[in-house]
Amino acid sequence: MSRSTIFDVASLAGVSIKTVSRVVNGEPNVSAGTTERVEKAVKELNYRPDRSARSLASHRSNLIALIYDDPSVYEIPSAGYVIRLQQGALRACRKTNCELLIHPCNYQDEHVGTELKTLIETVRPDGVILAAPLSNMRNILRAISVTGTPFVRVSPGKKVFKEFTVSMNDRESSAEMTRYLASLGHKRIAFVTGHPKHDAVQIRFAGYQDGLRESGLKFSERLVEAGDNSIRSGEACAEKLLARKQRPTAIFAANDDMAAGVIRVADRLGIDVPGELSVAGCDDVALAQQIYPALTTLRQPLAAMAERAAMALIDHSRVATPLRGADTFAAKLLVRESTGPAPD
Amino acid sequence: MSRSTIFDVASLAGVSIKTVSRVVNGEPNVSAGTTERVEKAVKELNYRPDRSARSLASHRSNLIALIYDDPSVYEIPSAGYVIRLQQGALRACRKTNCELLIHPCNYQDEHVGTELKTLIETVRPDGVILAAPLSNMRNILRAISVTGTPFVRVSPGKKVFKEFTVSMNDRESSAEMTRYLASLGHKRIAFVTGHPKHDAVQIRFAGYQDGLRESGLKFSERLVEAGDNSIRSGEACAEKLLARKQRPTAIFAANDDMAAGVIRVADRLGIDVPGELSVAGCDDVALAQQIYPALTTLRQPLAAMAERAAMALIDHSRVATPLRGADTFAAKLLVRESTGPAPD
C-alpha cells in the first residue's frame, strides 16, 4: 500500500486539496460538515502530510536543533544534563509536531563556529537551542547569528547578547542556599568556586556573598577556594579549607561534582558529614543522590528550561512572536543528608 | 541575502542544473573542467542543497530515527547508555550527511507500538535503530515491521526476527569473565541473574555456566540468586549469598548496578572487597568507576554498535545493500579494583 496523498483525501472527501490542507492545518473558514468529511477521509486513508513537501512549500522545516557540549560518556553529570535538555525540548516538539535534531559538539574546538554555521545552513532548522557552556561563547554566538536563524540561549551566565534566554536564577538560589546554611547556625560557611569560563557557576559566587550579607555574616577570602568544576578540584579545595585552624563548618560548592569531592575528603579525614561539616552543592546531578551522605543541592529545572526554549522558537517560527528578553526559572533547594545543624 | 538555489549555481557555472546536481552528488560522467567550474560556483554562492526539496524528489529523508527506552534522569546507567548510543549513531550520520532523530519512549506503555508506528509514518526516516530493551519486544517489532521501514536491532537478547542485529557477544564475554575469576583461584563463584525480561542479561547466565565448565568448576544452584537489574535487588541477592555457610569468594552480577549492590552489602557486613570477596559486573556504566572499590566489569561497545547500525541503514537506503544477519561486537574485560586473588 503506497502512501496516500492530499489528492487521495480530497477526492475521497469530495473537496479540493486546498480544503484538505485547511482542515489538516486547522485553518479557519471551513464549514463543520466539510471538516468532518475530510477528517473521516484522512482517518480512512491513514493520511499523513509529507514533511518534505510541506517544508519545501512552506519554507519551514519543523526542525529544532539542540546544540550542546559533547558529554564525555563517563562524566555522568554531563550525560544527565544532556538527557534532561533533550527531554524538555522533545516535550515541546511533540506537542507541536516538530522534530528535534541533536548536535553535540566540542566547545574547545577552534572550528566549532564554522561547524555550527555549516550545520545550520545545511539543516535549516526553524530554531536553535544553545545550551551552556556554548551559550556563553562569543565565537559560537556570532557564528549562529550570521545564519539569521532564531536561537535561544540556555543558562548563559552573562546576558551579552540581546537574544532570548532561559536560565535559572543562579544568584538568588545560591543566596537562598547560603541563608539556609546560616539558618542552621553555621557561621563559617566556605565556598568553592567553579570553572572561570562557566559563567553561571561564577554568578553563584555572587549569590553566596549575597546570602552571607543577608544572614549578617561577613565575607572572608580565607573561606573561598577556586575549583574548576571537577570532582578532583573539589577535593583539592576541601583539603585546603579543612586544613585551616579556623575550619569552616559548612562548605557550599558551585556544583555537585566539587561538593562530592569535598565529601570524599571529609570522609578521608574522618570528619563527619553532616555532624561536623555540612556540604551543599548545586545542579542536582545524578551523583548527588548516589553518594553517601546524599547531597543537599539546588536543582536547575533544565527540562522545563529547554521546553520553554523550544516552545519559544516554534511559536516564533509559526506566528512570529517576538524572541527577546529572558525567562528565569526558580531552582529548587533540595535538602538531603549532607547538611545539618552547625556543631557547637 | 536569500539562499542560492541550484539554478543560481548552474547559471554562474554556465551549465544545466542537472550537471550541478551530478557534481553535488558525486555522480559520474562529468568532465574534470566542468566539475571544477561547478565547485567554484558552489563555493562562491555558498550553495547548500535544500534538504526538503531533495527528500521530496528522491523519496529519501536522510533521517535516521534512534528509538530507546526513556531514561529516568536519575538513573545514570540509562543516561550513559543513551548518550553512547547517540554518539555512535551521530558518528555515522555525520559521515553521510544524514540527520539523527531521537525518540525516547516508555517500553511499558501499552500504546508504544501505535506511538512508534505513527512516528515512523509521520517522519518517514530512512531507517530505524531500535535499542534494547525495546529491541526484544514483539509488539514493538511488529509495529515497526508493518511500516515497511528498514530497522536494526541493538542488543536484542534473542534473535527472534530475521532483521539485522548488532550485539555484544554476551555469552562469550560472560564466560571470559567467569574464567578470569576462576583463574584468580576462586572456586565458589556465585552469579546474580538479571531482569527476566532483559534477554541479554539472561544470556550472561549461560555464559557464566560455560565459563565454570571451561574452568573445571561445577555449577551449583546454591550459588545463584535472581535479581531484577536494580541496585536494590543486587543488595538482596548479596545478603542471601553471603549468609550461606559456604559463602562464595567471588560474585559475578549480570549488570553493574547489581554488582554495586553486592559491594554495598559486603561493605555493610565488613567483608573486604577484593580481599575476601571479588565482585564483577557487566556493562561498565558510569557508576562502575565511581564506587569504591572500582568495579571490574565488561564494557559493551555501544557506540560502535550504534554506529554500525546507523551505517547499515544508510547504506541500505542508498545502495540497497541487504540488511540481514547479525554483527557481533566483542566486549572488553576491564579489570579494576573489585577483583583479586581468592582468599586461602
Added chain:
DNA sequence: GTGAAAGCGCTAACAC
C-alpha cells in the same frame, strides 16, 4: 466558505 493555479528546489528518466 471554497477552489484553481503556480510554484517551492530538487532528482529521475530519458534524450541527445
Added chain:
DNA sequence: GTGTTAGCGCTTTCAC
C-alpha cells in the same frame, strides 16, 4: 558528457 522535462506533495496567492 550534458541537457530537457516532468514530477515529488504540499502551501501560497488570489479568485470566486
